[in-house]
Amino acid sequence: MLYFEITIIGIIIIFQIYFFVNVRLRIKELKHFFPSDMNTIEVKEVDIPRRILKDKNEFLAFLSTINTGANQVVWEGEVCEKIEVLVSNQPILDNHKDFKTVLQSTNSYLSKNKGAAADFNILQDTCERYIERLDNSIGNLISVPLYIGLAGTFIGIIVGLWGIDFTAANGAISSDSINALLTGVIAAMSASLMGLVLTVINTAITYKKAIYQNDTSKNLYYDFLQRELLPALNVGMAGSISSFRGVLNNFIQKFGDNISEYHDTAALLNDNLSKQHFVLQEINKLSLTKTAQTIATTFADLKNASD
Helix, strand or coil, X not given: XXXXXXXXXXXXXXXXXXXXXXXXXXXXXXXXXXXXXXXXXXXXXXXXXXXXXHCHHHHHHHHHHHCCCCCCCCCCCCCEXXXXXXXXXXXXXXXXXXXXXXXXXXXXXXXXXXXXXXXXXXXXXXXXXXXXXXHHHHHHHCCHHHHHHHHHHHHHHHHHHHCCCCCCHHHCCCHHHHHXXXXXXXXXHHHHXXXXXHHHHHHHHXXXXXXXXXXXXXXXXXHHHHHXXXXXXXXXXXXXXXXXXXXHHHHHHHHHHHHHXXXXXXXXXXXXXXXXXXXXXXXXXXXXXXXXXXXXXXXHHHHHHHC
């Protein structure tokens, strides 16, 4: 019975250490979610063909390329548009894979939102969702070693009571049974203490430091977005007119590009309308009503002749 108790407690401790290490790795990911040096991130203006913007697979492949900080590709013979994206070097992205996903989602929004000011609330929500996912995974597992230790306590007590011989004469309990019970309780309490220590280490020490580091780096990242991507606000009349002029110029440019694309289509449409007008005129000249009456008369004569 003693060996059985030791085996059960050993298995419990192994599970406690497994969950402890797993949670500790996730806490490390949370702590180093952002790069330690925000200067490695920069806003870059790149050209993207319009056909890529319309194709989801090619668009995602394009975003993964620009996220590596690679040199801009020259698209010859392609109708391109300029967009602003966030880029960083490859080693940084390899060490911060969750942040790489944040950059891809942010660049996807910036690409689809070209020509307009970026909304900081959307950029913030894009980042917060990935941090919250990682934080929830930590919260779901951080107390598991403690719960496993409590389960070990109950198992040890149950096994210890199971080993007591209550059938002895005069209801006397042997010292061996008492020793077995105390041994099971001590082993169970050891497992509970182990779970408590591991949980306290992750909760009160490692996790709190990771949260503090994550909040500090997150604020630096948001400061970078506000400084580099969001437009400067000017409440003066001159600033409002200048902003309106910029938006109007962008609209005129886009409208001119669309008109240029529809130029050939409009020419074909005009030619088609001219041909249809000519056909209608020729049909009108044929006097189809009189022709139909003549054909009807002819068929009537044929019917009479056949009769």
